[in-house]
Amino acid sequence: MEIRQQIREWLYLRPRVRSVWALNLVHEFHLIIEALEGGNYNRATLDTEFMLDVDTQDVPERHPRFVTPEERYHTIRMKTDNGIIRQLGLTLSADDGSVLVWEFNFILRRRNNFIPLYSPFNFAPLYTPAETEEFLGMQLEPIDSNLFSRLLSSGLLHNNSITWILFHGA
Template sequence: MVAAGVNGSSMLISSLAASRVEVRSVWAYNLDQEFALIRSALPFHPFVALDTEYPGIVVTSKNPYCTLTVTQRYDLIRANVDVLRIVQVGLTLSDAAGNLPYTLYNDGTFVRYVWEFNFRDFDIDRDRYAPSSVELLKANDIDFQKNKAYGIDSRCFAMHLMTSDLLSLGHFSIVSWVTFQGAYDFAFLVKMLNGDNKLPQTLHEFLALVRYYFGERVFDVKHLSKHCRGLYGGLEKVASTVQVERAVGCRHQSGSDSLLTWQVFYQIASRVNPELINRLEHKGVLFDLALLP
């Protein structure tokens, strides 16, 4: 390996499908070195797209979801996250021009990359899960026995996260976070950062913790898309509408999904509706719990 790059070329994120992108698979044995790489890349790549994978939804509402208040939707999220265990976390770092971190190897190979963290917390023989969700994760190459044997303890991940400069911790931060319907994503991270304790009882307390840990610049692509004519549906649907192709991996793999989330965000921000981000940021409306699944 010759260099880990921080500034990259002017390649647009929408053209990543024509470039080589790798998912850096992170386990307990390489967690330290991968967080060191993230810390070195972060000052030059302050946009962080987040995705999580978890074993489905096990607590449901008796009432139609569309009739629930925002507070009731949070209560449903809390009930699920409190009893579920994380499977994967995906992180994509980028600069404002859409460039990912890269490595230039001795043979001249130029590779951009994203991260996929694999956790040992979920035990399929012990923990609650939705069978259909677990089968879907298995079909997309998630090996639960490998995770159990070699995966990361979420408490160790949380300690690394706390010292990684990714978090705001109540102070000004250069980092902007990007998700797609990200309430579950942030709920799982808040749970980990709080020592695997239960989520706060109230929505107000939860949002306060999201702001404390992740700052004020939290962009939910699902929320942004509702302000753009013709954008609706899940991540795959929105990506197809804005003509973004998945650059690596497949759906329900957190590294791949975090990258697709970033690609869609970048496309909306730079081409579909470039004034939207500044307008919504000025209003402070970046994260919309009313759109939760």
């Protein structure tokens, strides 16, 4: 199916999140670039999910409303410096309100092994050893962050026709 036809069909469906793994990474980037070249999608929003394995003793325990800007910056910086990216969400939006949404699933590093985001090791009590082995056999390959960064800079990141919307959630 032609990429433009896929985008047209996608627009008429209820917006859904397209899950991206190593297997479909290049194809999905082609869809993203094609959508941008069409000229309708002029805003891009990023959201990240980090897995944290850090000591949070330096994080203020006050309500976020009472945290100073310096403390907030320190907390965000500590989490991003010490966290491991699990997912990156990308939403392209147009003036007519239509949106295209992707979730990019990355490699997690745990005890010198690469383990996918939804690995049973993250939810060990929920899986028996046999279920864990079966799950890992069916697991999709997560995205290599080096390849992702090369694709990101190949037409999306430095695109002057896009307004970037970035935020930090609570």
